[in-house]
C-alpha cells in the first residue's frame with residue numbers, strides 16, 4: 310500500500326498525517342473505505358462510525374517528548390465500520 314503525507318494542527322500542535330493512497334485500480338468498496346479513512350484521519354472523527362482519536366495520556370506524551378519520539382493517535386473504529394473494508 311502507498312501512503313501520502315499531510316500536515317495539520319491538532320490541539321495547537323503540528324501533526325503529520327500518514328494517509329493511505331487510493332489506488333486507481335482498486336475495487337470501488339476499497340476506494341470508499343480508504344476515502345473514509347482519509348477523512349477520519351484528517352478530521353479526527355470517522356464519518357462512518359463516529360470513532361474519534363484517542364489521545365495518549367499525559368505520561369505517554371511526556372515520555373514520547375523525552376525520547377524525542379512522535380506521539381501517535383489511535384482511532385478504534387466499530388467492527389462493522391465501512392472504513393475497515395479494505396481487504
Ligand SMILES: [Zn+2]
Pocket residue numbers: 355356357358359360386387390391392
Ligand atoms: Zn469508522
